[in-house]
Amino acid sequence: MQEYKPVKEGKVREVYDNGDSLIIVATDRISAFDHILKNKITKKGAILTQMSKFWFDFTKDIVPNHMISVDVKDMPEFFRNERFDGNSMMCRKLEMLPIECIVRGYITGSGWASYQENGTVCGIKLPEGLVESDKLPEPIYTPSTKAEIGLHDENISYEESVKVLEKIYPGKGADYAAQIRDKTIALYRKCADYALGKGIIIADTKFEFGLDEDGNVVLGDEMLTPDSSRFWPLEGYEAGKSQPSFDKQFVRDWLKANPDNDLLLPDEVVEKTVDKYKEAFELLTGKAFEA
Numbered sequence: 547m548q549e550y551k552p553v554k555e556g557k558v559r560e561v562y563d564n565g566d567s568l569i570i571v572a573t574d575r576i577s578a579f580d581h582i583l584k585n586k587i588t589k590k591g592a593i594l595t596q597m598s599k600f601w602f603d604f605t606k607d608i609v610p611n612h613m614i615s616v617d618v619k620d621m622p623e624f625f626r627n628e629r630f631d632g633n634s635m636m637c638r639k640l641e642m643l644p645i646e647c648i649v650r651g652y653i654t655g656s657g658w659a660s661y662q663e664n665g666t667v668c669g670i671k672l673p674e675g676l677v678e679s680d681k682l683p684e685p686i687y688t689p690s691t692k693a694e695i696g697l698h699d700e701n702i703s704y705e706e707s708v709k710v711l712e713k714i715y716p717g718k719g720a721d722y723a724a725q726i727r728d729k730t731i732a733l734y735r736k737c738a739d740y741a742l743g744k745g746i747i748i749a750d751t752k753f754e755f756g757l758d759e760d761g762n763v764v765l766g767d768e769m770l771t772p773d774s775s776r777f778w779p780l781e782g783y784e785a786g787k788s789q790p791s792f793d794k795q796f797v798r799d800w801l802k803a804n805p806d807n808d809l810l811l812p813d814e815v816v817e818k819t820v821d822k823y824k825e826a827f828e829l830l831t832g833k834a835f836e837a
Contacts, residue, residue, distance in 0.1 A: 550624045557582050558591070558773065562625075564636065567614060569621055572633045572768070576819070578798050585811045591633035593823045593835060594771045598635065600831050601769040605736060609729045611765040612637040612756070640756025640766050643722065644714070645707050646692050646699055647730040651685045651738055652749040654678065654776065654788070668701045677786040679749070679778075685734050687727050692754075718761075725763045726755045737770055744829050746792065747783060751775035772823050792826035794819065 550569075552560040557577035562569040572591035576583050595616055602611040614636040618626045621636055650657055650667065657667040658678050665672060668688035676682075689707040690699040702710070704727060712719025730753050738748045752774050754767035768774055772793035779790060800815050801807055811819075824835045 547623045550622070558594075559768075564622065566639065568637045568639055569625060569630075570635050570637055571630060572635075574633075576773075576794060576797060578794060578801055581809055583797070583809045583811060585816050587816060587819050587823070589632075589820065589835075590823055593827050594768060594773055595633045595635055596835070597771050597827050597830070598769045601737060602765070604740070605733055605765070605769075608732050608736065609755075609763065609765050610758075611769070612640055614638060637766070638758065638764065640758060640764055642754060642756040642766060643726065644692050644710060645723075645726065645755075646690045647726050647753040647755065648688045648690060648750065649685050649730050649734040649752070650688060650750040651682055651734060652747065652776075652778075653680050653682060654749050657688075657750075669703050679783075679787060679789050680785045685731055685738075687730055689727075722757075722763065726753075729753075729755070729763065729765070733765075741777075741830060742780060744832075745780045746826065746829055747778040747780055747789075749776035749778055749789070772826055777826050792822045792829075796822060 550562045553563045554561040558573055558575045560571040560573060562571070572594040574586040574588060574590045576585065576587045576590065599613060599616050602613045605611070614620070616635050618631050618634060621630070621634065625634055653661055653667065653672070653676055660667050661672060661676060665674065667686060670686050670688065673683065687704065688701060689704065690701045691710070692699060704723065708720050708723040710719070711722045715722060733753060734748070734751065741748050748770065751770055753765060753769065755763050756766045758764050775793060776795060777792035779792070783789060797811065797815065797819055800811065827835050
């Protein structure tokens with residue numbers, strides 16, 4: 547049996563080269579504030595992978611994506627075991643674009659802090675009188691650069707994203723920047739409307755895109771998971787305050803309240819995080835999560 551080693555390791559993912567494809571494994575690691583925490587969140591990787599699969603299937607009419615299969619039977623023998631079953635996705639190889647495509651439908655987090663200071667979010671002027679967690683009149687696109695582990699992503703303007711891509715793809719950067727912006731907004735609108743009908747508000751999220759061998763824009767990475775999005779329960783939603791969430795905001799809040807945490811979560815925080823991830827998965831997909 548051929549042995550495989552990761553060719554790349556991110557905060558929570560391992561990437562394996564499978565010749566003409568990649569196998570992306572979502573681990574049970576969790577990160578917050580650009581640091582990997584010491585705890586593992588049981589079955590988190592499987593929940594993220596299965597949720598991404600659901601959304602990739604749901605949105606393939608808007609933009610093609612990199613998913614080939616999440617069934618380890620379709621993968622080399624090395625991956626056909628409990629360690630990889632459920633949390634692995636075989637994907638098309640893409641040349642990833644160095645932009646994180648962030649879309650915000652509600653004002654919260656760093657966006658709310660910025661708005662309180664100067665009435666803008668990432669340089670975009672917003673109407674006066676908004677309160678925390680308000681729904682924005684229209685979703686806004688606020689791209690950022692992709693940082694290495696331990697470094698912070700940097701918010702940039704749309705115009706700056708054009709310049710970044712134009713440097714890499716002369717004559718094509720403006721077109722790629724416009725495509726990923728428009729696809730980001732279209733994906734958010736469709737998925738946010740769907741989620742609302744399932745009792746979940748998608749406050750904001752991020753997407754990543756790459757190019758296939760023909761230069762076409764393809765959706766990659768993960769999609770609309772609790773790791774890449776803010777999910778709020780529709781029931782009890784009330785603008786003017788922070789909202790409870792289904793995502794790792796619960797982890798962020800605990801870390802902020804306990805600055806001497808040594809990147810270690812107590813067991814009850816781990817258990818509550820697992821339960822939140824599962825609940826979000828089951829509400830959105832209409833299926834019970836099976837590990």
